Amino acid sequence: MTIKVGDRIPNGTLNMLKDGVQAVSTDDIFKGKKVVLFSLPGAFTPTCSAKHLPGYVEKFAEFKQRGVDVACLAVNDAYVMGAWAKDQHVPDGLMMLADGNGTFTKALGMEMDGTPFGLGIRGKRFGLYADDGVVKALNVEAPGEFKVSDAASMLSAIG
Numbered sequence: 001m002t003i004k005v006g007d008r009i010p011n012g013t014l015n016m017l018k019d020g021v022q023a024v025s026t027d028d029i030f031k032g033k034k035v036v037l038f039s040l041p042g043a044f045t046p047t048c049s050a051k052h053l054p055g056y057v058e059k060f061a062e063f064k065q066r067g068v069d070v071a072c073l074a075v076n077d078a079y080v081m082g083a084w085a086k087d088q089h090v091p092d093g094l095m096m097l098a099d100g101n102g103t104f105t106k107a108l109g110m111e112m113d114g115t116p117f118g119l120g121i122r123g124k125r126f127g128l129y130a131d132d133g134v135v136k137a138l139n140v141e142a143p144g145e146f147k148v149s150d151a152a153s154m155l156s157a158i159g
Helices: 026-030 046-065 078-087 103-108 151-158
Strands: 013-017 021-025 034-039 068-074 095-098 111-113 121-123 126-131 134-140
Touching: 013 026, 013 078, 021 026, 021 078, 026 034, 034 046, 034 151, 046 068, 046 078, 046 151, 068 078, 068 121, 078 095, 126 151, 134 151
Parallel strands: 034 068, 068 095
Antiparallel strands: 013 021, 013 095, 034 126, 111 121, 126 134
């Protein structure tokens, strides 16, 4: 079942590259915090690298001024996410979350089959805003589109 507004973020464990691979629970990410989580099909892919992540890097300070944490999610491993963060000049504090096996993405109901493109099972492109682990806004892109999960749209969604 796909997550929707009003649902609680499912429990799960993701990885980040910080002094080696670090496991981080979704409770640590969301509990008692306001968080925008955006997901994309993969690190180093065209739209993700040219538009999606760069928009959040550019507007990161605006989210922080509103007291909102920002996290990027992809079905990639922590090393790939770390290399991509370095390549994209991601600021400290913007969490680069690796869901290597897609377990958390599947728990959200946001997996997609990228097999026709040589990608395997990946995550859909979406943005969500959660307050204390409860989804308050959810913007899911239609296949092949990039219109509603960008940083500007998510800033509007949080008000």
